[in-house]
Amino acid sequence: MIATESLSKRFPKVTALDRLTLDIGAGVTGLVGANGAGKSTMIKILLGLSPATEGTASVLGLDVATSGGQIRERVGYMPEHDCLPPDVSATEFVVHMARMSGLPPAAARERTADTLRHVGLYEERYRPMGGYSTGMKQRVKLAQALVHDPQLVFLDEPTNGLDPVGRDEMLDLIRRVHTDFGISVLVTSHLLGELERTCDHVVVIDGGKLLRSSSTTDFTQTTTTLAVEVTDSDEHPDGTGALRAALGARGVTTQDDGGGLPGAGHIVLLDAADEAVYDFVRDTVADLGLGLVRMEQRRHHIAEVFRTGHEQHGQRENHEQHEQHGHHGQPENPSGRPAAPTTTPPAPQTGGAQR
Numbered sequence: 001m002i003a004t005e006s007l008s009k010r011f012p013k014v015t016a017l018d019r020l021t022l023d024i025g026a027g028v029t030g031l032v033g034a035n036g037a038g039k040s041t042m043i044k045i046l047l048g049l050s051p052a053t054e055g056t057a058s059v060l061g062l063d064v065a066t067s068g069g070q071i072r073e074r075v076g077y078m079p080e081h082d083c084l085p086p087d088v089s090a091t092e093f094v095v096h097m098a099r100m101s102g103l104p105p106a107a108a109r110e111r112t113a114d115t116l117r118h119v120g121l122y123e124e125r126y127r128p129m130g131g132y133s134t135g136m137k138q139r140v141k142l143a144q145a146l147v148h149d150p151q152l153v154f155l156d157e158p159t160n161g162l163d164p165v166g167r168d169e170m171l172d173l174i175r176r177v178h179t180d181f182g183i184s185v186l187v188t189s190h191l192l193g194e195l196e197r198t199c200d201h202v203v204v205i206d207g208g209k210l211l212r213s214s215s216t217t218d219f220t221q222t223t224t225t226l227a228v229e230v231t232d233s234d235e236h237p238d239g240t241g242a243l244r245a246a247l248g249a250r251g252v253t254t255q256d257d258g259g260g261l262p263g264a265g266h267i268v269l270l271d272a273a274d275e276a277v278y279d280f281v282r283d284t285v286a287d288l289g290l291g292l293v294r295m296e297q298r299r300h301h302i303a304e305v306f307r308t309g310h311e312q313h314g315q316r317e318n319h320e321q322h323e324q325h326g327h328h329g330q331p332e333n334p335s336g337r338p339a340a341p342t343t344t345p346p347a348p349q350t351g352g353a354q355r
């Protein structure tokens, strides 16, 4: 879908992309990086809107330097910033964009109605967009990117400014763009956590350089840590505490911080490198007369991969600040907008949506 070879973009005072070599296949790919990492610059080059300083790039096999027009016919683009005219309705705007992409009038109207329904904006489609919420505006921007039935879409920070519910809905929509229509997606975010569950593949850039490009499952390999959740009972009103005590009495060490997972304190974590531990835990739970809600191997979260790297580079403090702000599924700052670009190169913020 996308290939770059030693792609660089230098502005007078900053190198936005630094010799980036990438090969991105079909599916949903996340391009993640802190603010200023070079994500938007990359998308503009891939659309043929901004020339690279060095290196080459192709999209759908077309050279960005010479075939920008053809690329834009086949690719949809959802820009990051608010760019919707306030005094026209979603229908008028998306029909206009469909016509700009070459659809005849009747097809443009039909596709607009279908696409707006798909993004969940059917009822409000005749109202002027100036009165729309941020979530509705993001949906219109997504609809205009999809209306001409592209093979690939570039979505630049589509969850920006959304509350947790809006963010989850947008992520589900993005996933369905691929599963329902077979359209491949390149989606940017400064939040690792949200890409973890949406994307098949994640590319991480930092200061214009490639940090890592891997399938999501490679990022999130299973660990030997077992997470166990049990019910309470009349005999043991604190079932979790009773299980910890019983396992401890039988010589099994448990961690009691919940590992930062949601519901921490209700989850017992223990090392299960040996498979016999599974039976042992099950028998202990049964002996206590508790219900076993779940017993599962923990997976790494993408953010942990980067946390380890950062601690090695003495940037733990910086990272912990992100963690503190990364409440479950919530934006990192009250506005939901990215924080100002930093000069130290932190890995992308961890978002916390999965934690």
Ligand SMILES: Nc1ncnc2c1ncn2[C@@H]1O[C@H](COP(=O)(O)OP(=O)(O)OP(=O)(O)O)[C@@H](O)[C@H]1O
Pocket: 011, 012, 014, 015, 016, 033, 034, 035, 036, 037, 038, 039, 040, 041, 042, 080, 157, 190, 338
């Ligand atoms: N037209 C420009 N002129 C000069 N510098 C630019 C220009 N466009 C981008 N930059 C700089 O290039 C770097 C990368 O910017 P870019 O917008 O690609 O980052 P980003 O990862 O998309 O971040 P954000 O999410 O904040 O937009 C930044 O330092 C930015 O200030």
